[in-house]
Amino acid sequence: MPLLPFYIASAVAAVGLLFILRPNKPALRRGGAVVALAGTGLFLSEALRLAGPPTADVPIALLIALVVIGLFAAVRVITHPRPVFAALYFIVTVVASAVIFLLLQAEFIAFALIIVYAGAILITYMFVLMLADQGPRDSIGHIDDDGDYDRVAREPMAAVLVGFILLGTLSAVVERIPNTAVLAQANLDEKVARQQVDALMMMPKHLLNVVKRTDAAAVSVTVPPNTAIQGSIVQTQVTRADGTVVNMAVDTAGKIDNTQMVGLDLVARYPASLELAGIILLMAMFGAVVLARRQIEFGEDEVRDAAGLGRIVLDVPDHERAAPGGRS
């Protein structure tokens, strides 16, 4: 039964998390942290054992350290008694995953994550945390009995049980699926080379810059249709400044970096999704404005003042002005 180690690891981590969730018992929490760490280590080592002999392309020790830091910070997010510190710990999780993205060659996303998450979203959370007065008080100013809602967990037993079931299911599903999509290393290299060639052919200006690095006199470059592509080498026709046209083989390997590739993908492969994302952001903005609007009743005169109009002065005849209820 290959999944048993995963289930055991999930159970150990769940028990550890359960102890961590107990407030006001430091010894129990410390013990729970050790148990949870052991469960996480078991989970990771079992996954690594399945993955076979290690490869040297990524520093595994650094990666595991990042995983432990990120998970520790995430646990602090869900256990810390003070909300502002919980939000700060979430930044630690974000930074740890950003470094993992760097190791997985997703450089643009790594920095976008730090800018958008740690820089924008978390600041919004901080604003709201500060805005919502901490330490709820009743009308006389006393702290409510309900004020410990940040310290006491709600239903830790049931929540940890749900988490254990989810983790077991995730590992079962992920382990079970026969991975027909896995490509062999040679196919993968070929795919990457092909992507580079395609991307470079879609960016003629960038292609010209690449050509200029070897031939400074080049003024324009064209890729003839049905050109020969061998691996990452593409045959091009380069027009030089003196009018001569020469054939030149351009090696595209490493000429397109991650940011260019993601940007090209974003607009060339997923343009509709990009538009949709923009619409979602716009709608979210409308929604937030409508939600956060305060209902203030203005009188007619204030509205007209705000609009820069004069007040309405009725030209009331003298005999009506004296009548009861009329304007004086």
Added chain:
Amino acid sequence: MTYFLAVNASGASHAVTITLAMSALLFTIGLVGFLVRRNMILMFLCTEIMFQAAALAFIAFGRMRMDTGGQVFVIFILTIAAAEAALALGLVILLFRRKETLSSEAWSELHE
């Protein structure tokens, strides 16, 4: 037969395996946090943890297949996370104004 957790044969590496494991653990922590936390703002912070886990899985699978589609999808996740943060925090502000507390228990009588 190769498995998703045994991606070494594909040339994607242990890094992918570890990242997928972290993704599973992080998602679980986010879910447990959402159930355990009673502060409404922190409940939504826990959904952000789950977004984070999904992003990690996307990047790992994208690296495994050397496809930038995974990274593009993470951009959309960022978009959704930003939209969700704006709307959820707007809602929380609205609820806070009504009851002057962030506790989610204050709203539990809705169903009682």
